[in-house]
Amino acid sequence: MTWLTTSGTAGGGFAPTEAASFFFDRLAARSVGLESGFRRINTQGARLGIPRVLSDAVASWTPEGTEITPTDPNADNVTATPRKLAALVYASNELISDSNPDAQNVLADNLARAVALKLDRSYFEGSGVAPEIRGLRNQSGIQTVSMGANGAALANLDPFADALGMLAEADAEASAIVMHPRNWRALIKVKETTGSARPVLIDGASAPSDGPRRSIYGVPVFLTSQLSTNEVQGTATNANSIYVYQGDQVVTVFRSDADVQVDRSAAFSSDRTAVRVTLRADLVLPNPAAVVRITGVTP
Structure with a gap:
């Protein structure tokens, strides 16, 4: 500079x-x-x-003394x-x-x-x-997890489990979760069980007064107010997106x-x-x- x-x-x-x-x-x-x-x-x-x-070279078991079939990565x-x-x-x-x-x-x-x-x-x-x-939202080829035809509020961590699993199936490993602050506000209210006062996002040895950890399934969570909160999904006009990704692949x-x-x-x-x-x-x-x-x- x-x-x-x-x-x-x-x-x-x-x-x-x-x-x-x-x-x-x-x-x-x-x-x-x-x-x-x-x-x-x-x-x-x-x-x-x-x-x-795009695709790896192909390895194959080959008898001794025979030609190895060549392949090229795409x-x-x-x-x-x-x-x-x-x-x-x-x-x-x-x-x-x-x-x-x-x-x-x-x-x-x-x-x-x-x-x-x-x-x-x-x-x-x-x-x-x-x-x-x-931006990421308009890139072709990314994977998606839907909160439903008309969207839904975050009531558990299942969407994140799905996202992490999908990344693993694509030989990727999540290193970041990016969400709007309003999503984090909803998540820190999610309790371990119905009627419990203990939030899900609290380490096992900690008390709720210690505050939630800023991670989900060990993946760091980052907050930005720059994500739109007026996306349309079905009848919902106040939705937003959350992004889960392997940082070095962006x-x-x-x-x-x-x-x-x-x-x-x-x-x-x-x-x-x-x-x-x-x-x-x-x-x-x-x-x-x-x-x-x-x-x-x-x-």
């Missing part, structure tokens, strides 16, 4: 020496997709082909096309000129949060219609790093400095079966 500043002390005061990590670390910490284990690949090109194996490429995500903010020159790291953090955190939230929404629900990237491709530019002249008359961040990213699935979408989850 390159920080470019105009002349004067304002831009220089904002840009720390370790600029690359200063912004991207904050972006990664606020992006559920990146935090949940997406594999990150950098490229300098406008497109990047990522090879994938492979192709998935192409990532990083597209631009941008944010523009204006900050007072008093803030920009302040060399105190706390002042720098305020602006960097604001930018990182804005970019991370939009990036997450696109990672999971992007339409794929340019310039937006295609690939996000960045074209170079984020670029942050500072310009004091853009809002000269109001004594403000413009700060713009742009990055180019895409998301591809070399193995779509490593993702399960649980659909039709209602409040």
Whole structure:
């Protein structure tokens, strides 16, 4: 990532020496997709082909002294096309000129949060219609677990057991579960048995007052408010999806790093400095079966 500043002390005061990590670390910490284990690949090109194996070579028992029948694995490429995500903010020159790291953090955190939230929404629900990237919801080949023709609320952990089993059958292993916070609110109310006060999501040796563990069947749970809560499933119009996946099989491709530019002249008359961040990213699935979408989850 390159920080470019105009002349004067304002831009220089904002840009720390370790600029690359200063912004991207904050972006990664606020992006559920990146935090949940997406594999990150950098490229300098406008497109990047990522090879994938569709089927393995065939092994067979062969008599001694006879020719081994050759077979080839079936492979192709998935192409990532990083597209631009941008944010523009204006900050007072008093803030920009302040060399105190706390002042720098305020602006960097604001930018990182804005970019991370939009990036997450696109990672999971992007339409794929340019310039937006295609998110998990609209990727072909992913697996699904339905909550029913008209959707249903979460009353137990069965949908997650189904998702984990489906991943295992596809030779994948779940490493992340991503859901809307309202789903977590419902799950932490689920009790072990009817009439019990003990929640399911409490470790055996713990008391309910210790709080629930943020995992299901040992798989970490990540929460994001960027998942839509107005999906339609049958008569339900207030549904959302939950995603269960093997993180390293979800690939996000960045074209170079984020670029942050500072310009004091853009809002000269109001004594403000413009700060713009742009990055180019895409998301591809070399193995779509490593993702399960649980659909039709209602409040």
